[in-house]
Amino acid sequence: MRRIGFVSLVLLAAACAEPMGEPGTPSAWKEPPWLVVRVDTVEVTPYRPGTEVPWDDIEPQPTDGTACGMLGRVMATTDPITGKGAEALCPIEPRPRPANADPRLPDLVVLLGVGSAAHYQTPTAHDAMQATFNGEFVIPTNSIPAEGITLAVVDRDGASAEIIGGVKLGRQELLAAQATRPVFSMRGGGVMRMDLAVLAYTNPMETAEAAVTAQAGGALVSLRPIRAGEVVEIAARGQYRIGTGRGAWIDPRGYFENEPHDPNFDNEPFRSAPHGAGIAVVGGGDARMGAIVAPCARFVARTPGLVWVGLNDADPRNNEGNATFTVKVAGPLPAEWSEGKSTTPCGTFP
Structure with missing residues (x-):
């Protein structure tokens, strides 16, 4: 199994992508500042093209079938959520392996690549020849490079991924x-069909607020799913006390010193963050990204999905007090989108 090489991915998509009905040329329209590309149904070949060799072995690789995980350090990998914090996060958009699925079928992930890099991905559809992702990506119209963007479908296996096929789209x-x-x-390569929708990004900014009791520990934000590539800014305020062992009331910056018994969430970036600090998670299935909201965080969403906000305490039952989280979502600046991260300080949104 080879790791993803996006230079070869771009060449593959350029050579193999075929439209199934060419979109026409617009006559008169107002060019939107951002576009939304939605990947709907994807269908791939059951075997590697030109062979009768299945994509996967009968024995699953480590992390295959992960229903709940954080994004790994390498694109199309995952860090399973199994320890402290799983009870809070994993009921939100779990994506388990289908019952009685054939393990030789690929574990499908869609990546959006620009040039030789890819910063955005969907969660995994496990053991599937066909899957409906409904995954949305935001793209700044004037940031689309001359070579266009690549939508690649890969087979995720453990710490590696293999390119199945891809399509390329110019500005x-x-x-x-x-x-x-x-x-x-x-269609392109081993991708027999990729259904796409291209829409104008119509809302310049959306805002939502979530009230969290410290005893509950966290809550879903009443907001439509975030699109990969959007900028998310989350600010937290409030006063609360974590457990009975620490007497001090704190705000979303958390306690200044961690103690060995602090029940932080097990996965990074939460494990090493201040105990009791504000935290947030965006995504679903095995593709979630975390942020420390102490008291504010601004980041580019690398994966689509819902927003959960809460406190960095995996055992909140004996907490007191409240916190309020304000979530703002907007289209990215060109540099934010092309780099997949934001260096702009919080408070930039109007």
Whole structure:
């Protein structure tokens, strides 16, 4: 199993991508500052092209079938959530392996690549020839490079991933699709069908607020799913006390000194963060990303999904007090999108 090489991915997509009905050329329309590309149904070959060799071995690789995990350090890998914090996070959008699934079928992930890098991905559809992702990616219109973007489908296995196939879309193709034929299909390599929708990004900014009791520990934010590539800014305020062992009331910055018995969430970035600090999670399935909201965080979402906010305490039953989280979501600046991260300080949104 080879690791993903995005230079070869771009060449593969350029050579193999075929439209299934070419989008027309727009005649007159207002060019939106951002586009939303939604990946709907994806269908791949059961075997590696030109062979009768299945994509996977009968024996699953480590982390295969993970229903709940954080994004790994390498794209299309995962860090399973199994310890402290799993009870709070894993009921939100779990994506388990289907019952009686054939383990030789690939574990599908869609990546959005730009040039030789990819910063955005969907959660995994386990052991599947066909899956409906409904995964949305935001793209700044004027940041699409001359070589376009690549949507690649990979087979995730443990700490590695193998390219199945991909499609390539240039700036004018995306604008033409949005203006005249927003829903269409393409294919490339081992991808027999990829259903796509291209839409204008219409809301410049959305805001939502979530009240969290310290005893509950966290809550879902009443907001539509975040799109990969969007900028998310979360600010927290409040006063609360964590457990009975620490007498001091704190705010979302948390306690200044961690103690060995502190029940922080097991996965990073929470494990090493201040105990009782504000935290947030975006995503679902085996692709979630975390942020420390102490008292504010601004980041680019690398995966689509819902927003959960709470406190860095995996055993909140004996806590007191309350916190309030304000979530703002907007289209990314060109540099934020191309790098997959934000260096802009909190408070930049109006």
